Amino acid sequence: MASDPLPSPVVLVLASGRGERFAASGGSVHKLSALLRGVPVLEHTLAAVRESGLPWHLEDAGHPGMGDSIAAAVRATATAPGWLVLPADLPLVRPETLRGMVGALYGCAVAVPVHRGERGHPVAFSALCLPGLLALAGEQGAASVVREQAQQGRLRLVEVHDEGTVTDVDTVQDLARAEQILAGRLTSP
Numbered sequence: 001m002a003s004d005p006l007p008s009p010v011v012l013v014l015a016s017g018r019g020e021r022f023a024a025s026g027g028s029v030h031k032l033s034a035l036l037r038g039v040p041v042l043e044h045t046l047a048a049v050r051e052s053g054l055p056w057h058l059e060d061a062g063h064p065g066m067g068d069s070i071a072a073a074v075r076a077t078a079t080a081p082g083w084l085v086l087p088a089d090l091p092l093v094r095p096e097t098l099r100g101m102v103g104a105l106y107g108c109a110v111a112v113p114v115h116r117g118e119r120g121h122p123v124a125f126s127a128l129c130l131p132g133l134l135a136l137a138g139e140q141g142a143a144s145v146v147r148e149q150a151q152q153g154r155l156r157l158v159e160v161h162d163e164g165t166v167t168d169v170d171t172v173q174d175l176a177r178a179e180q181i182l183a184g185r186l187t188s189p
Contacts, residue, residue, distance in 0.1 A: 092164030120165030
């Protein structure tokens with residue numbers, strides 16, 4: 001009799017933000033509804049998550065800050081062995097990067113993707129981080145949990161070859177840049 005595979009960390013897609021910078025830059029719709037090659041930004045992100053094959057949770061209830069969103073999403077999936085925190089405005093993240101971050105989490109408490117020297121998302125957290133993630137509130141996200149785990153030597157920086165980990169859509173200009181990157185991917189051999 002084959003044993004069931006170990007459960008995977010859950011991808012937490014955070015879609016609770018107000019998108020104020022996008023509107024201030026001239027956006028006429030919420031940034032997650034803005035079209036990127038004819039498809040809403042959020043749908044690009046969700047497509048990558050679905051293609052990764054990992055379990056996932058969409059946190060789209062209105063929350064006052066990133067910390068509150070993360071805490072709510074972790075609370076909804078508290079029995080998971082870990083979490084990949086993925087802001088929904090990262091439409092170019094690749095499914096293989098999501099799977100790779102799960103693998104990078106083994107043997108540490110937090111794994112952070114780094115693309116060309118820039119830290120990005122998804123940040124992966126093991127179940128050791130549950131209390132800290134549940135305690136988050138406000139605008140700061142999970143930086144305090146990452147710092148705490150780094151101080152204890154349980155942080156891993158993971159070099160990735162995926163510009164999608166650092167290409168978020170906060171402004172109309174960011175959307176245009178994402179459009180160029182995606183067009184380049186589609187024409188590359």
